[in-house]
Amino acid sequence: MKISATSSGGFAGLAQHYEVDTEAGPAGKALELALKAHNYFAAPPATTPIGADLLRWTLSFDDAGQQRSVSFVEDGQAANLPWQELLAQIRAAA
Known part of the structure; x- marks a missing residue:
């Protein structure tokens, strides 16, 4: 599986990119x-609030x-926490 x-965005506008070939x-x-355990392929889309500095x-x-593909904002919303946890795992694996 390929994951990226x-x-x-963000205050500084710096881009980050991670790729993992499992x-x-x-x-x-x-x-x-x-x-698979969190059934991410069937999970509802993340919420995306408006804000240029997010x-x-x-x-x-x-x-x-x-x-x-799913997009989300690192804003601490409960609906986005599963995606943020997955992002932490992707960063660690890259």
């Missing part, structure tokens, strides 16, 4: 298990042709 995380690294299998993330997943 890309940021935009078949290429030791943390990949744990990341795949986390995705850091926005887009997470993209490609699992043998099944693709999904």
